[in-house]
Amino acid sequence: MFAPQLLGFVSPSINWWALLPQMILLGAALLILLLSSLAPRRSSTTFATVTTLSAAITAYFVSIGLWYDVEREGASSSIASAFGVDGFSIFFTMLILIALAITALLSHHYLDREGIDPPEFHALLLCSAAGAIVMAAANDLVVMFLGLEALSIAIYVMIAMHSRRSEARESAVKYFVLGAFSSAFLLYGIALTYGATGSTNLVHVREYLDAVVFRDQHMLMAAMGLLLVGLSFKVAAAPFHFWAPDVYQGAPSPVTGWMASIAKAAGFAALLRIFFAAFASHDSDWSPVVAVLAFVTLVVGAVMAILQTDVKRMLAFSSISHAGYVLVAVQSASNDGTAAALFYLFTYTLMVLGTFAVVGAMGSDDDHPLTRYAGLGRSKPLIALSLTALLLAQAGVPTTSGFIAKFQVISAAVSNQSYFLAGAAMVTAVIGAFMYLRIIMTMYVVDDDESGPSPVWHWTTSTVVLGTVIFTMVLGLVPQFLIEFAEQAVPILIRG
Amino acid sequence: MVELVWLIPALPLIGFLILLLVGSRIGEPRAGWVATTAAAGSFLAAVVVLAGLLGKDAHSGDRSYELVLFQWLPSGSLKVEAGFLVDPLSITMALFVTGVGALIHLYSIGYMHGDPKYSKFFLYLNLFLFSMLMLVFGNNLVVTFLGWEGVGACSYFLISFWHRRESAATAGKKAFVTNRVGDWGFMVATFAIWSALGTVTYTEIASSPAMSAAAGTAVSLLLFVAAAGKSAQLPLYVWLPDAMEGPTPVSAMVHAATMVTSGVYLLVRMNGLLTDDALLVIAVIGAATALFAALSAVAQHDIKKVLAYSTISQLGFMFLAIGSGAYVAAIFHVITHAFFKALLFLGSGSVIHGMHDEQDMRKMGALRALMPITAGTFIVGWLAIAGVPPFSGFWSKDEILLAAWEQKNIGPLLWFVGLVTALLTAYYMTRQVILVFFGEQRWDEDVHPHESSWTMTLPLCLLAGAAIVGGGINLPLVKEWLVLEHFLEPIFAHPHHFSSGTSTKVVLAVISVVIGVLGITIATLAWLFRRIPTEQLEPEFLENAMYVDSTYARVVSGPGTSSFQKAADFDKGVVDGAVNGVGAAVRKLGQLIQPAQSGYMRNYATGVAIGALMILVVLAWGLLL
Secondary structure (H helix, E strand, O other): OOOOOOOOOOOOOOOHHHHHHHHHHHHHHHHHHHHHHHOOOOOOHHHHHHHHHHHHHHHHHHHHHHHHHHHHHOOEEEOOOOEEEOHHHHHHHHHHHHHHHHHHHHHHHHHHHHOOOHHHHHHHHHHHHHHHHHHHHEOEHHHHHHHHHHHHHHHHHHHHOOOOOHHHHHHHHHHHHHHHHHHHHHHHHHHHHHHHHOOOEHHHHHHHHHHOOOOOOHHHHHHHHHHHHHHHHHHOOOOOOOHHHHHHHHOOHHHHHHHHHHHHHHHHHHHHHHHHHHOHHHHHHHHHHHHHHHHHHHHHHHHHHHHOOEHHHHHHHHHHHHHHHHHHHHHOOOHHHHHHHHHHHHHHHHHHHHHHHHHHHOOOOOOOEHHHHOOHHHHOHHHHHHHHHHHHHHHOOOOOHHHHHHHHHHHHHHHOOOHHHHHHHHHHHHHHHHHHHHHHHHHHOOOOOOOOOOOOOOHHHHHHHHHHHHHHHHHHHOOHHHHHHHHHOOOOOOOO | OHHHHHHHHHHHHHHHHHHHHHHHHHOOOHHHHHHHHHHHHHHHHHHHHHHHHHOOOOOOOOOOEEEEEEEEEEEOOEEEEEEEEEOHHHHHHHHHHHHHHHHHHHHHHHHOOOOOOHHHHHHHHHHHHHHHHHHHHEOEHHHHHHHHHHHHHHHHHHHOOOOOOHHHHHHHHHHHHHHHHHHHHHHHHHHHHHHHHOOOEHHHHHHOOOOOHHHHHHHHHHHHHHHHHHOOOOOOOOHHHHHHHOOHHHHHHHHHHOHHHHHHHHHHHOHHHOOHHHHHHHHHHHHHHHHHHHHHHOOOOEHHHHHHHHHHHHHHHHHHHHHOOOHHHHHHHHHHHHHHHHHHHHHHHHHHHHOOOOOEHHHOOOOOOOOHHHHHHHHHHHHHHHOOOOOHHHHHHHHHHHHHHOOOOOHHHHHHHHHHHHHHHHHHHHHHHHHHHOOOOOOOOOOOOOOOOHHHHHHHHHHHHHHHHHHHHHOOOOHHHOHHHHHHHHHOOOOOOOOOOHHHHHHHHHHHHHHHHHHHHHHHHHHHOOOOOOHHHOOHHHHOHHHHHHHHHHHHHHHHHHHHHHHHHHHHHHHHHHHHHHHHHHHHHHHHHHHHOOOOHHHHHHHHHHHHHHHHHHHHHHHHO
8 A cells, every 4th residue: 555656846935025126127028028029119219218227126126125124034045045135135136226227228328329129128138137136146056157148148149239330249259259168167167066065056065165174175176266267257357358348349338338337246246155155164275366366457457458549448447457456355255355345346336337328428339539538528518527527436536436445445455464465456546547537638638629529418328427426426425324235245145 | 403513514515505506697796695694594503503502401511412424434443423513612613603704704795796706705705614614513633624624725715816916826825835734733633643542533532541741742732733824823824914815804704713713723622632831832832923923013004914913913812821721711712803803804894995905004094984884893893902891802811811820830921921912912903093094194086985885884883793792701700700611611621710819810900901001002192193203113124024924935935945946856857757667667568468459369268268277276286285
């Protein structure tokens, strides 16, 4: 009398509430695609923009609710511990949603101007945002990889959508091929991690590494190295940065802003979750490597920026050097350092989006020679002033958020006794300032005989620029709330 | 109601922002009214806060309220808040700053009539008021320093307001440069206090254990350097006479009533830190400044220069009071001086205005009939500063002289210097009143002096009222009448008490009245009745303020310039060379790695591969170790 044992599939418990933000984004993407194919006449640019915006805003409110849940009940994880619900994941969700709303606003006018189909673009943008959120929240390397690919593949297409321009296609291909190349490193790293610890789940990895003393840790070291390569490519750290200037230059400006902000932020989210949280017990192994990467990135970003004459390339190298600063914070492998990195990423995201908003409005994307900005201070004083504020913030001038961000990063390095790196960060900040000041100088000092440049200006762009400038300046004076927010958002690995 | 303190600086800030955005569009006179409304509103807010403060118990420490807006600079163990401290001292300062400030705003509406930069003037005035209030209300040294620099910058803008005039531009520069010396003192003092006590917040400094004697004296003297720069004490006073290049309302507000007293405020605020040795230095320099400036005022011809030297001299009195430990007397004199000196400056502005920009007293005379209100109020100011009872100046000056008399080490000497200064003060002010308002008319035929408009005379009348009764806030006749002294008492680490008996006090008071009357008499005999030959009374030596300023100028432009030139050469050759060298090196480095950025994917992929190899090698290296 043996009843046959039924091998039923027991699905893991799922916290749908925690998945809601990215589900809203994917739902909005589907809605845009559906409506644009069923009722092509109804689906204007405005419809796509408004849908994306409302999705971002709704998801943002859900994230606020999640934040209070986490504050009340503590961090948790869901779907067999593959998906983390902690301050860290919600911090990045909020950041990604803000950037999403900004990019949607910026692309509104840009798409019309450059003749790009809005529904597809917005659908891809939403998918890419959902991928970024998954990447930041994933507690499992495989899920993280899925998020990374969703983020990246959408971006490849968004770059290539500007089909009129051969540069856009070229940079899409470059980014795609090199991205695939680096993904291979990442995958191999994931496989070796599995080999070394018996799981791809970061909660398990952490517990395993805490409990076990390796007699021979070659495989773990190799896993760390390869994971680092894959993610360094995503965040454009030197020497994995070569794609960035070419791709940033060729991509449509709103996409460049999105890549420079969110692709980078999501990459750092993964980096922090894997290295700071999961490999915490081996920080003496990975921290020096990250320190070397940080140093090389700082130097390359600052030095190469000086030689550029194209504004988008300049900003590409500037974003490389920003990655260097975040790496300085990451290598300190402390709660303070992680909070500093989060603070840096948040302020940097808004600065860079505001900057690319101005760049996008400065006219056709074929090239952005510095000379186009000559005389902007006279012809468009408000735009020039806003760009000045954003560039000064990127240079880290006091009373802007950029100063507080750099200050925190450097103080984290100092308390970790990385004095050399802290010094290097300060020196490269000075070198980097040359590039920002050069743009500002061009706007105000260099006199164009003609009436000066006349950027194509739309109210969506002004809203974004104004908002980011205000945020940047106010945060420079009253940084406390974001500092506390970042301190509460340090990643926690916990079994669901 | 005390919680409303943020409103006091916020209102001038709002006024400033409005003028910044639409100032030139709304133009004259609306810009002036916006600024005046902001200043008056700020005064009302200060009154409300005072009422709230008075509603609290005086002795339980309730009358010290801190409003922290946000953490401003969190950096390791240094925590700087953006916060306000409301206590008897700050509210007293705020009341007369906003009160006198509002009146001077009102006065400026008429005075600046027709100026092409009308709205910009009021923009600076509001910004100045805001900065001054930040200075007064800041709950720590850093916020106070913010206000300190803010008032310095506004002072610079306002002195060189008519910057097309060469002398105005130079005077602004001079004020700026001289003040840097004081600012240096302030900054070093702040650093020293932080490193010794680990805090820059006033309430925490007050409750900290005492510093060692040497450190305390050093900090005290650094604070005094700061105060001497801002409050124009020897040897840093040289900028103040030149600051008269600014519009007269500015001289009245910034360079007589408010900003120049911030040095006094700073020292009183830090009274717990000041050591006896430092106090002696402060007293001596204060007395010397008072005497020196009074001597210089004796022989000036410019109506505003007399008042400028007089201001320096009165500031010297205030520092003499601080040096003698009589902080209440210092603040008392700050207040009464604000009333009568603002009155005198505004009166002189009214005269200048009515005389079509004539400032030389030798070309005035007999104006009292033509400008009755100006003359009447000016005479009130004169009696107040000359120390004639019962006008306000008498009470505060008398208290300072008494404090000087009781100074432990060299009291009688300080008192004597103060007495001589009082004699000179009575003399030169009488001389000025006679030269301007009495005697024969000396102006040219084509000048038609006239009384000023109501916006200018109303502030004069109000200030005259204040200059008459202002002494009432601290009358020594009955103990209960010492309102200011009782009000300020909680903020002092060691409250000062006069030890002299009543008879000594009466004798000293009588002597100072006699001296005041003597000064007036001499001046009247000399300048009104011409009984004393006046030529010897204006020696060139004094007219040029003992050549101190011109000696400075000669040193700076002679050997100074050549050493500055050497410094500049050093800067150009060595410092710039190093910077440019680094720049060139960086560029070289960039060109060296530039070829890697070839645009070819294969090269980029190689870069990734090399990077991966590098990482693995570093990790392997770690393993081997």
